[in-house]
Amino acid sequence: MELKNYMEEAVKDTLDNVLKDLDVCKCEKCKLDIMALTLNSLPSKYYVTEKGELYNKVNELKRQFEVDIISKITQAAYFVNEHKHHGDDHV
Numbered sequence: 358m359e360l361k362n363y364m365e366e367a368v369k370d371t372l373d374n375v376l377k378d379l380d381v382c383k384c385e386k387c388k389l390d391i392m393a394l395t396l397n398s399l400p401s402k403y404y405v406t407e408k409g410e411l412y413n414k415v416n417e418l419k420r421q422f423e424v425d426i427i428s429k430i431t432q433a434a435y436f437v438n439e440h441k442h443h444g445d446d447h448v
């Protein structure tokens with residue numbers, strides 16, 4: 358058994374699809390920053406899960422929150438691109 362934030366999975370699942378249409382940096386650091394910002398502005402959805410159960414619940418959430426998820430990712434992507442574009446450790 359595992360405690361999981363399904364919203365995190367739903368955002369992770371949607372991220373690349375949204376980013377590919379945006380003119381923003383898509384390096385690992387920016388993607389994680391975008392994930393963090395996006396998740397902070399969406400409700401958490403924690404469930405106790407057994408292996409294999411994930412897929413259905415994530416799809417259900419994605420349907421329910423798709424518009425929100427896409428618009429939050431878009432906002433976060435532009436914010437990260439403009440405001441926190443890479444620390445010194447970034448190559």
Ligand SMILES: [Zn+2]
Pocket residue numbers: 382383384385386387388442443
């Ligand atoms: Zn970057």
